Amino acid sequence: MITKNDVKLLPILSPLIAIASALIIGAILILLAGANPIIAYTALFQESFSTYFGFGNTLTKMTPLLFTSLGVLVALRAGQFNIGGEGQIYFGALGSTLVGLYVQGIPALIHIPLALFAGFVFGAIWGGIPGYLKAVRGVNEVITTLLLNYIAVNLVSYLVQNPLKAPAAPSPYSPLIAKSAQLPIILPQSLAHAGILLALITASILWVLLVRSPLGYQIAAVGFNPTAARYAKISVERTIILVMSLAGGLAGLAGASEVMGLKYRLFEQVSSGYGFDAIAIAFLSRGSISGVVLASLFFAALRSGANVMQRSAGVPVTIVYAIQGLTVLFIAISLALERVKTQRDAEV
Amino acid sequence: MNNLNFFSDYLIASVTLAVPLAFAALGGMYSERSGVLNIALEGMLLTGAFTSAATTFYTGNPWLGMLAAVLFGGSVGLLHAFLCITLYVDQLVSGLAINLVASGLTSFLARLIFKGSNSQRLPGIPPLFQQDIFVYLLLMLVALSVYTLFHTSFGLTLRAVGEYPQAAATAGVSVSRVRYWAVVLSGCLASLGGAYLSLVQIKFFTEGISAGKGFIAIAALIFGRWHPIGSTLACLLFGATEALQLRIQALGVDIPYQFLIMLPYAIALLALLGLAGKSIPPQGLGVPYLPENHQDK
Numbered sequence: 001m002i003t004k005n006d007v008k009l010l011p012i013l014s015p016l017i018a019i020a021s022a023l024i025i026g027a028i029l030i031l032l033a034g035a036n037p038i039i040a041y042t043a044l045f046q047e048s049f050s051t052y053f054g055f056g057n058t059l060t061k062m063t064p065l066l067f068t069s070l071g072v073l074v075a076l077r078a079g080q081f082n083i084g085g086e087g088q089i090y091f092g093a094l095g096s097t098l099v100g101l102y103v104q105g106i107p108a109l110i111h112i113p114l115a116l117f118a119g120f121v122f123g124a125i126w127g128g129i130p131g132y133l134k135a136v137r138g139v140n141e142v143i144t145t146l147l148l149n150y151i152a153v154n155l156v157s158y159l160v161q162n163p164l165k166a167p168a169a170p171s172p173y174s175p176l177i178a179k180s181a182q183l184p185i186i187l188p189q190s191l192a193h194a195g196i197l198l199a200l201i202t203a204s205i206l207w208v209l210l211v212r213s214p215l216g217y218q219i220a221a222v223g224f225n226p227t228a229a230r231y232a233k234i235s236v237e238r239t240i241i242l243v244m245s246l247a248g249g250l251a252g253l254a255g256a257s258e259v260m261g262l263k264y265r266l267f268e269q270v271s272s273g274y275g276f277d278a279i280a281i282a283f284l285s286r287g288s289i290s291g292v293v294l295a296s297l298f299f300a301a302l303r304s305g306a307n308v309m310q311r312s313a314g315v316p317v318t319i320v321y322a323i324q325g326l327t328v329l330f331i332a333i334s335l336a337l338e339r340v341k342t343q344r345d346a347e348v
Numbered sequence: 349m350n351n352l353n354f355f356s357d358y359l360i361a362s363v364t365l366a367v368p369l370a371f372a373a374l375g376g377m378y379s380e381r382s383g384v385l386n387i388a389l390e391g392m393l394l395t396g397a398f399t400s401a402a403t404t405f406y407t408g409n410p411w412l413g414m415l416a417a418v419l420f421g422g423s424v425g426l427l428h429a430f431l432c433i434t435l436y437v438d439q440l441v442s443g444l445a446i447n448l449v450a451s452g453l454t455s456f457l458a459r460l461i462f463k464g465s466n467s468q469r470l471p472g473i474p475p476l477f478q479q480d481i482f483v484y485l486l487l488m489l490v491a492l493s494v495y496t497l498f499h500t501s502f503g504l505t506l507r508a509v510g511e512y513p514q515a516a517a518t519a520g521v522s523v524s525r526v527r528y529w530a531v532v533l534s535g536c537l538a539s540l541g542g543a544y545l546s547l548v549q550i551k552f553f554t555e556g557i558s559a560g561k562g563f564i565a566i567a568a569l570i571f572g573r574w575h576p577i578g579s580t581l582a583c584l585l586f587g588a589t590e591a592l593q594l595r596i597q598a599l600g601v602d603i604p605y606q607f608l609i610m611l612p613y614a615i616a617l618l619a620l621l622g623l624a625g626k627s628i629p630p631q632g633l634g635v636p637y638l639p640e641n642h643q644d645k
Contacts, residue, residue: 029453035461081440109395138621142387143570146563147620150613158606302558318455318555324446325448336437 012132014338015284015291019298026323028331029317033294036178040313047308048301056190056260056306060262062256062300064089066270068278069285069292070206071127071250072123076282077210078243079223084145085251086128087152088123089196090253093259094156095122097164097266100177100259114200116256123252126152131244135237141244149275155269164266175264182312183261200293215300219243227339251275272322277303280328281340359593364549366580366587368393371541373572373579374489375534379425381497381574383510383632387443388428389538389642391450392563395590396421396539398454401553402461402545403469410547413470418536423451425535429528433511447562457593462553470551482544486580490539493576506530510630513637523570523637538562555614560613574630581641582619584610 026038047054068085069211073080096119103114130144159174166175183194221229222239229236256269277299284298285291302324306317370390379386394419404413424446431442497503507517509526517523541561546553564586572579593608 029456030637033456104593115369123363133621137621140570141622143563143567144617146560147567147613150560151610154606161606162604239430246559258637280448283441283445290585316456316459318452318459320416320452322449322456323453325445325450329440329445332431332437332441333435335441336435340436 003119005013005260013333014334016296016335018284018327022323022326022329023324026116026319028314033315035313035315040309040315040319043312044305044309045301048305051308052187053190054304056187056192057304058146058175058300059187059192059196060190060300061303062276063193063199063257063261065277065281065296065300066196066203067201067254067257068251068274068283069091069296070203070289071123071247071254071286072278072282073287073289074206074210074219074250075127075243075247077216077223078239079226080131080134080171080240080244080247081142081279082119082127082130082145082247082251083142083147083275083279084127084248084283085278086271086273087145087149087176087252087275088126088248088251089255089258089271089275090152090156091126091248091255091272092119092135093255093266094159095252096181096256097174098260100181101164101175103181104178106180108182109181111178112260114185115177115181115260116253119252119256120249121252123255124249127248127251128245131241131248134244135240138343146231156266160266160268166265172268173263176261176264182262182264183257191262193257195257195261198257200255202250203289203293208252209240210289215266224332251278264332277324280324283328284331286331351493352495354494356582357593358547358588361591361594362584363483364587365590366539366583367486368544368549368561369565369568369583369586370486371482371544372480372489372538372562373495374486374536374566374576375541375573375621376569377493377534377576377579378506378537379534380633381510381630382506382527383513383630384429384432384527384530384531385443385633385634386534387440387566387631388424388442388446388450388562389534389565390560391443391447391559391566392421392424393426393442393542393545393558393562394447394454394536394556395535396451396527396542397557398458398542398553399539399617400543402457403463404547408471410471414540414543415549417539420534421537421539421542423531423535424539427527428535429531433527434635436638437450439636451556454553458553458555460611470547480544480548482540482548485540490576490580497576498510507630510632513632513635516630521614527637538565541630544617562638564612564616567620569628571619573628580628585619586616589615620644 019114020268030040048058059102069090069104071085096115099118100113126148130141133139133144134141160174161172164174166173218234218239221232221234222236226236255275258270261265281295281299285297300322306320309315310317310321372393376386376389399420400413402418404410405418428442428446431437432439456552507523509523513523545557568582568586569579570584589612593611596603596608597605
C-alpha cells in the first residue's frame with residue numbers, strides 16, 4: 001500500500017496530521033466553550049497572517065521561539081533534553097541588558113554585536129551548568145535545567161526590583177538600554193524587529209554546523225549511541241557540555257533579542273513560556289532545522305492571533321496552550337508508531 | 349512559650365507544604381520502581397487539583413472531588429502507560445507532552461467552569477482530630493507502600509520488572525501488565541496531591557496551581573533513593589524549607605523575597621548534586637521493554 005515516495009513524504013505528513021488532529025480536538029473544546037470553531041480559527045489565523053500589524057506581531061513572537069527551539073534541537077541531537085530554555089532566556093536578557101546599560105558611547109555596529117554576544121554567553125553559562133553536571137556527575141539534565149529556570153526567573157525579578165530598577169519607575173523594570181544597542185524595526189509601524197533576521201541567519205549557520213561539519217557528526221554520534229561514540233574516540237562528556245552551552249547560548253539570544261528589539265529594557269516577564277513552547281516546537285520539527293522554522297512560525301501565529309480570537313469569538317486564550325500540548329502529544333505518538341513500523345518492516 | 353508556639357506552627361506548616369509533594373513522590377516511586385520514568389507528575393498534580401475542584405464546585409461534596417481526582421489522575425496514568433508501554437513513545441517525551449496538555453486543558457476548562465467565581469471558596473475536607481484527613485491517608489499509604497514493596501510478591505515483581513525486565517519476563521511475569529498497574533497507581537496517588545492543593549491548601553483551583561511541585565517531587569524521589577520513607581522525608585525537608593521561606597518573609601527579615609522563593613529549588617539542586625553517584629536508580633528505568641521478537645537492538 002505505502003510506496004517508497006510515501007515514506008519520503010512521511011516526515012512532512014505526520015506533523016501536519018498531528019497539527020490537524022490537535023486543531024480538531026481544539027475545535028471540540030471551542031464548541032464546549034459555546035463558540036463557533038470556524039469563526040474562532042478564522043479570527044486566529046487571519047490576524048496572525050493576513051493583517052500587516054498582526055503579521056509583524058507574529059514575526060516578533062517567532063523570534064524568541066525560533067532561537068530557543070534551535071537550542072532545544074541542538075541539545076536533542078546529542079540526546080540531551082534542554083528543559084531550561086526559560087531560565088536561559090532570562091539570563092541572556094540579563095547579559096545583553098548589562099552591556100546595553102553600562103557600555104555607552106560606542107557605535108551601534110560594535111554595540112549591537114557586543115550586547116548579543118553577552119546574551120549568548122550568559123545563556124551559555126546557564127545551559128552549561130546542567131551540561132557540566134550531566135557530563136561529569138551524571139545528574140539528570142531534565143531536572144537540573146528545570147530547577148535552574150526558577151532560580152533565573154527569581155534572580156531577574158530581584159535585579160529589576162532592586163539594583164537595576166529604573167529611578168522612579170512605577171513598576172519593576174530597568175532603565176532603557178543605549179540607543180546604539182537597540183535592534184532596528186524592519187516593518188515600519190509594526191513591532192517586527194531585526195531579531196527575526198538574526199534568528200533566521202542563526203538557523204542557517206546551525207544547519208551548516210549540524211549537517212555539514214565534523215562537529216555536527218560528532219554531536220549526532222553522541223546522540224545516537226554514546227558507547228559507540230566513545231569507541232570512535234569522541235569525548236562524550238565534552239560534547240555534552242558543548243552542546244548544552246550552545247543550547248543555552250541560543251536561548252540566551254532569544255532573551256537578548258526581546259530586550260534589544262522589543263522592550264529596550266530588562267523587565268520581570270522576559271519570557272511567557274517561550275522556553276516550554278520551544279520543547280514542543282523542537283519535537284514537532286522532527287529534528288530538522290527547516291522544520292523548526294516552520295513550527296515556530298505556527299506557534300508564533302497561535303500566540304499572536306490568540307487575543308484577537310478571544311475578543312472576536314469569545315474563546316479563552318488558553319485554548320492555544322491546549323492545542324500546543326495536543327500537537328506535541330500527537331507528534332510523539334506518530335514518531336513512536338513510525339519507529340515500531342520500521343522495526344517491523346526490518347524484520348519482515 | 350511564644351517560641352514554642354512558633355516552632356509548632358512551623359512544624360505544622362512544614363507538613364502542610366510537604367503533603368502534596370509526598371503524594372506525588374510516592375506516585376512517582378511506583379512508576380519508576382517499575383522502570384517507567386514519570387516526568388508527568390506535574391501534569392498529574394494539575395489534573396488532580398482541577399478535577400477535584402471542578403467536581404466539588406458542581407456537587408458541593410469534597411469527598412466526590414477526592415474520588416474524581418483519583419479517577420482522572422488514574423486515567424492520566426493510563427495515558428502515560430499506553431504511550432510508554434504500548435506505543436514505545438520516549439518516556440520523557442510522553443511525560444512532557446502530558447504536562448503541556450494538562451496545563452493547557454486545565455487552564456482552558458477552568459476559565460469555562462469557574463469564570464468569575466474565583467472569590468467563591470470550595471468547601472474543604474473537614475479535619476479529623478485537628479489534622480486533615482490527607483495526612484493520615486498519606487501516613488497509611490507510606491506504611492502500606494513499604495509493606496507492599498518489600499514484603500509482598502507484588503512488590504518483588506514490581507522491583508524485578510524495574511531492575512531486570514528480561515529476567516522477570518523469563519520467570520513468567522507480564523512486564524507490561526505490571527508496568528501498567530504501577531503507572532496508573534502513580535497517577536492516582538499524584539493527583540491526590542493535587543486534590544490536597546485545591547481542597548485543603550488553597551481551597552480553589554488557580555491556573556498553574558502545581559507550580560513546579562511535580563518536579564520537586566521527582567528531586568525528592570531521587571534524593572530519597574526511590575524508597576517510600578526516604579522520599580517522604582525528603583519531601584518534609586522541602587516542605588520545611590518552603591515554610592521557613594514563608595516565615596522569614598513574614599518576619600520582614602532583610603533578605604529579598606526572591607532569594608527565599610529560590611531556596612527550595614536551590615536545595616533540590618544541591619540535594620541532587622550531593623547524591624549523584626550514590627543514588628542508584630532502578631536498572632531498567634527509562635528503558636522500554638520490547639518483547640523478544642522486537643529486541644534486535
